[in-house]
Amino acid sequence: MSSSEMLIARLRSSLGEKVVVTDPDVLDSHRNDHATFCAAGVPAVLVRPSSTAEVQEVLRAAGEYGVPVVTQGARTGLSGAANALDGCLLLSTARLNQILEISVEDQVAVVQPGVVNSELSRAVLEKGLFYPPDPSSWEMSTIGGNIATNAGGLCCVKYGVTGDFIRGLEVVLASGEVVRTGRRTVKGVAGYDLTQLIVGSEGTLGVVTEATLALRPEPEAALTAAATFLSIEDGIAAAAAVMASGLRPSLLEFLDGPTAQAIQNYRDMGLPADVGSLLIAQSDRGLRAAADVAEIARICTEFGAVEVAEASDAEESRMLLEARRLVNPALEPLGTTLVDDVAVPRSQLVALLHGIAEIGTKYDVLICCPGHVGDGNMHPTVIFDREDAAAEARALEAFGAVMELGLALGGTITGEHGIGLLKAQWLERELGPVGLGLQRKIKEVFDPGHLLNPGKVLRPFPAG
Known part of the structure; x- marks a missing residue:
């Protein structure tokens, strides 16, 4: 019997037939x-544990037989981090899906990793609480996956990203041992911060089986404003002025001209043909929201907005946000999309957007650029015909050039999607050899057998 066959036999014996899946389909x-251009191998087995003890058994058995383990949540990621390797064990967290506790007094929730983001948000809202991280895939993505990539979302400009709400974790290590990191308390500086080390590690250091999440009081009612500009510069300047005003918008989104035009072609939103950029802002301060939106509108007008719409109620706010929600469906008919997520200092946003336009011209591809302008995290999206091999090659070159540009402007190659397979070759460029060496040493401590999601984030270790 092969090592995979022996592993499967052991897991069937210890966990039962229903937990261990080998059906080829x-x-x-x-x-x-959901990543494009990331290789995916053929797994040997899919295992669906429902408890920490079962995860321990899976990792102990995989370690004994030397079979690599790829942990998966809802597989909504965009970097290939959840892609299978040939002969690997896929560890699904789908059955680890319980909300274990919601404490109004402590303002925390304790959950398993398979809980869907939107389900948690609705559950805590029923108790007058708020879990802010809201990635665009929140109706499908799981808390475990959000932790794996330190996911952001539209409201992170005010509230922060997933890692800002992780108090503590229960993690099964490659050895099968369980470690609890962090704590339930608001404060705590005892020892190194292993919690934040696990956040964003994309399943390469351990398997999260429980998370203690910080909550906030339910937000007040929100109102939205949308402003149209004739240039990128005016839209970015207005966004910078909004951020400097002290208003702290709960959402500040930017669409460049090509993106806005694609949306207008997809659905008539009343956008002018010569739109250069579109800024969408929101305030969630209840009775004060109307005054906030009015001030945002004033700032946008001062910085050259040709049209500003202010919502007076929730329905009008929803309609103004529709343009942002239509980005993905509006771009899909244009061709295959290759989505980047570089982040740069806000002072470099104009240079980034002009550079992206130049890259599109150089490589003869369309690049649309929506993004979270409030925190400088943009999503340049290369669009091309995948049936055209030459176009595909140019698109990949353009994708790399965008990351080069982001680094040159003092930014990062990923703000919220993670490294996975898609960007592993670029990590050393950002970290440098010393930083990369430290990361390899950390990997060795947590996973000396290199069995947890090998080849993701960190490329294969040098021989010897």
Whole structure:
């Protein structure tokens, strides 16, 4: 028997037939996440544990037989981090899906990793509480996946990203041992911060089986404003002025001209043909929101907005946000999309957007650029015909050039999507050899056998 066959036999014996899946069709459907251009191998088995003890058994058995483990949540990621490797074990957190506790007094929730983001948000809202992280995939993505990539979202400009709300974790290590990191309390500086080390590690250091999340009081009612500009510069300047005003918008989104035009072509939103940029802002301060929106509108007008719309109620706010929600469906008919997520200092946003336009011209591809302008995290999206091999090659070159540009402007190659397979070759460029060496040493401590999501984030270790 091969090592994979012995592993499967052991897991069936210890966990039961229903937990261990080898059906080829099921395995094929779990091979990859939503990333484009990331290789996906053929897994040997899919295992669906429902307790920490079962995860321990899976990792102990995988370690004994030397079989790599790829942990998967909802597979909504965009970097290939959940993609299978040939002969690997896929560890699904789908059955680890319980909300274990919601404490109004402590303002925390204790959950398993398979809980869907939107389900948690609705559950805590029923108790007058708020879990802010809201990635665009929040109706599908799980808390475990959000932790794995330190996911952001539209409201992170005011509230922060997933890692800002992680108090503590329960993690099963490659050895099968369980470690609890962090704590339930608001404060705590005892020892190194292992919690934040696990956040964003994309399943390469351990398997999260429980998370203690910080909550906030339910936000007040929100109102929205949308402003149209004839240039990128005016839209970015207005966004900078909003951020400097002290208003602290709960959402500040930017669409460049090509993105706005694609949306207008997809659905008539009344945008002018010569739109250069679109800024969408929101305040969630209840009775004060109307005054906030009026001030945002005043700032946008001062910085050259040709049209500003102010919502007076929730329905009008929803309609003004529709343009942002239509980005993905509006871009899909244009061709295959390759989505980047570089982040730069806000002072460098104009240079980034002009550079992206130049890259699109150089490589003869369309690049649309929506993004979270309030925190400088943009999503340049390269669009091309995948049936055209030459166009695909140019698109990949353009994708790399955008990351080069982001680094040159003092930014990062990923603000919220993670490294996975898609950007592993670029990590050393950002970290430098010393930083990369430290990360390899950390990986060795947590996973000396290199069995947890090998080849993701950190490229294969040098021989010897």
